[in-house]
Amino acid sequence: MDKNLNIPPSGVRGLAKILLLDDHFMVLEGLKSILTQSADIEIIATAVNAFDAHVLLKKHPEINLVLTDINLPDVSGIEFCAKVKKEFPHIQVIGISTFKQRSYVSQMMQNGASGYVVKSANAEEIIFAIREVLNGKFYFSSEINTAENIILPDSAPALTRREKEILSLIAQGLTNNDIAEKLFLSPYTVDTHRKNLLFKFEVANTAQLIKKATEVGLV
Amino acid sequence: MDKNLNIPPSGVRGLAKILLLDDHFMVLEGLKSILTQSADIEIIATAVNAFDAHVLLKKHPEINLVLTDINLPDVSGIEFCAKVKKEFPHIQVIGISTFKQRSYVSQMMQNGASGYVVKSANAEEIIFAIREVLNGKFYFSSEINTAENIILPDSAPALTRREKEILSLIAQGLTNNDIAEKLFLSPYTVDTHRKNLLFKFEVANTAQLIKKATEVGLV
DNA sequence: AAAAAAATACCAGTTTTCAGGGATATGAAA
DNA sequence: TTTCATATCCCTGAAAACTGGTATTTTTTT
Structure with a gap:
C-alpha cells in the first residue's frame, strides 16, 4: 500500500469526485478529514440521509463515487445502493459499516456495490479502496475475508x-x-x-x- | 450556542486536554478534526481500545477529559468509565454513542460520567458539551432529553x-x-x-x- | 411464452404462550 | 422485627403460535 497518500499512483484515471452519506456527523467529519489528505480525491457533497443524498446526486452530475453507510435510519444503504446504480449507472458505490454488519456485504454486492470498508479501517485502506474501485476493481476490507466470515456466512437470509x-x-x-x-x-x-x-x-x-x-x- | 467556536467564552477554566477512545478510526478522525477547530481544546492522545487508553492516561497525567465510545469491542465504555473515575478522579468522562444505545446513559452516569453525546451531534454541540463538563456541569445530547425519552425512559429495566x-x-x-x-x-x-x-x-x-x-x- | 418466485389462501391438530388470579418460603433491608 | 424483594409453585381458560400439509393467482425473470 502506497505510503505517500497525497501522490496518486500512476495509471489511476481522473479525480475521485465523491458524495459521502452517513447519518453520523462524526463519521462524516472523519471521512472528510481522511479523504481531503489525498490530492486525487475531492468531496463534492455530504449528506446525513438518503433523500438529501439523492437530491445532491442530481445536482452534481460530476460525482463518480458514493461512499455510504450501510445502516441508515430511513432507507437501508443497500436499497440506496440499488437506487443509485439504477439511476446513475456510472457511479461506483462503496459501503461503510461496522464489523458486525458483515452479513449485508453480499446483498450490497448483488445491488451493484463495488466495495466495502469497515469503520475501523485506516486512512490508507480507505483511499486504496477508492482508487481500486475507480479503476473498475472491487475492494473489500480484510476483516470481511477472515476465516470466521467465510465459515460462518450466518448472514441475513434473502427475504422478500x-x-x-x-x-x-x-x-x-x-x-x-x-x-x-x-x-x-x-x-x-x-x-x-x-x-x-x-x-x-x-x-x-x-x-x-x-x-x-x-x-x-x-x- | 456560541457561533465563534474558536474563541472560548470567558469563565472557562483552562485548556481541555483530551484523550479520545473509539474503536472506529473514522469516528476518531472526525472528532479530531472537529475538536482541533477550537483553541481551548487539545487532543493529547487517541486510542482504539481500552487497554491502550489506560496506558496513555498513565503516560499523560495532564489529561483532564476522556471522550469515549460506549460500545467498545472488549470492555464496555461503562466499565472503562468506572475504571477511569476510580483511578483518575480528576478526569471528567463524556460518553459517545449512537442514538439507539441511549439506554446505557443512566449506567454511565452511575459510573461517574459527566456527559453523553450522540454520534450525529454537530461540532458546536460537542464543543459545548466539553466546555460545560470542564466547568463542572453535566451535558446530555438533546436527543436524550426528547419527549420520547422522558416519557419512555425505556432504558433497561432492573432484572433479577x-x-x-x-x-x-x-x-x-x-x-x-x-x-x-x-x-x-x-x-x-x-x-x-x-x-x-x-x-x-x-x-x-x-x-x-x-x-x-x-x-x-x-x- | 414458459418457468420460477412470490404472494395469496385454506385446514386440522398440537404445543406454547398469555391473562389473571392465589400462595409460600427466604433472605435482605429498613 | 417487620416489611420488601426474590424466587418458588399452582390453577384455569383463552389466545396465539407452530406443524405439516395443499393449492391458486400474480409477478418477475429468463
Whole structure:
C-alpha cells in the first residue's frame, strides 16, 4: 500500500469526485478529514440521509463515487445502493459499516456495490479502496475475508418485500391477526409468511426469529 | 450556542486536554478534526481500545477529559468509565454513542460520567458539551432529553439474576418446558418469571420482549 | 411464452404462550 | 422485627403460535 497518500499512483484515471452519506456527523467529519489528505480525491457533497443524498446526486452530475453507510435510519444503504446504480449507472458505490454488519456485504454486492470498508479501517485502506474501485476493481476490507466470515456466512437470509414487512410487524409485537387486519390479508397468509420466515432463519420460534433478525440488522 | 467556536467564552477554566477512545478510526478522525477547530481544546492522545487508553492516561497525567465510545469491542465504555473515575478522579468522562444505545446513559452516569453525546451531534454541540463538563456541569445530547425519552425512559429495566438467566434462554429459543428442565424448576415457575419479564419490559409478547431486550443490550 | 418466485389462501391438530388470579418460603433491608 | 424483594409453585381458560400439509393467482425473470 502506497505510503505517500497525497501522490496518486500512476495509471489511476481522473479525480475521485465523491458524495459521502452517513447519518453520523462524526463519521462524516472523519471521512472528510481522511479523504481531503489525498490530492486525487475531492468531496463534492455530504449528506446525513438518503433523500438529501439523492437530491445532491442530481445536482452534481460530476460525482463518480458514493461512499455510504450501510445502516441508515430511513432507507437501508443497500436499497440506496440499488437506487443509485439504477439511476446513475456510472457511479461506483462503496459501503461503510461496522464489523458486525458483515452479513449485508453480499446483498450490497448483488445491488451493484463495488466495495466495502469497515469503520475501523485506516486512512490508507480507505483511499486504496477508492482508487481500486475507480479503476473498475472491487475492494473489500480484510476483516470481511477472515476465516470466521467465510465459515460462518450466518448472514441475513434473502427475504422478500412482504416477508420483511411482516417480520418488522412481528417485531413490533403484532399477532398474525393484527397483521392480517393491517395489511388486508387473510390471517392464513400471514401465518404462511411467518412459517417461511422461521424456515429461512432456521429457527423454531418467534423468540429466536427476532433475535437472529436483529443480529443481522433486519429489524 | 456560541457561533465563534474558536474563541472560548470567558469563565472557562483552562485548556481541555483530551484523550479520545473509539474503536472506529473514522469516528476518531472526525472528532479530531472537529475538536482541533477550537483553541481551548487539545487532543493529547487517541486510542482504539481500552487497554491502550489506560496506558496513555498513565503516560499523560495532564489529561483532564476522556471522550469515549460506549460500545467498545472488549470492555464496555461503562466499565472503562468506572475504571477511569476510580483511578483518575480528576478526569471528567463524556460518553459517545449512537442514538439507539441511549439506554446505557443512566449506567454511565452511575459510573461517574459527566456527559453523553450522540454520534450525529454537530461540532458546536460537542464543543459545548466539553466546555460545560470542564466547568463542572453535566451535558446530555438533546436527543436524550426528547419527549420520547422522558416519557419512555425505556432504558433497561432492573432484572433479577433469575430473570436475566431465563430471558437469555428464551432468546435462545427454549420453551418454558425446556427452561424448566434445564434449571430444575417447575414450568409454572418459569412462566411466572416470563410474565414478570413481559411486565417489566411493558410488552405483550415474546417478539417485543426479545426486540426490546436486544435493543438495550440485555440479550 | 414458459418457468420460477412470490404472494395469496385454506385446514386440522398440537404445543406454547398469555391473562389473571392465589400462595409460600427466604433472605435482605429498613 | 417487620416489611420488601426474590424466587418458588399452582390453577384455569383463552389466545396465539407452530406443524405439516395443499393449492391458486400474480409477478418477475429468463
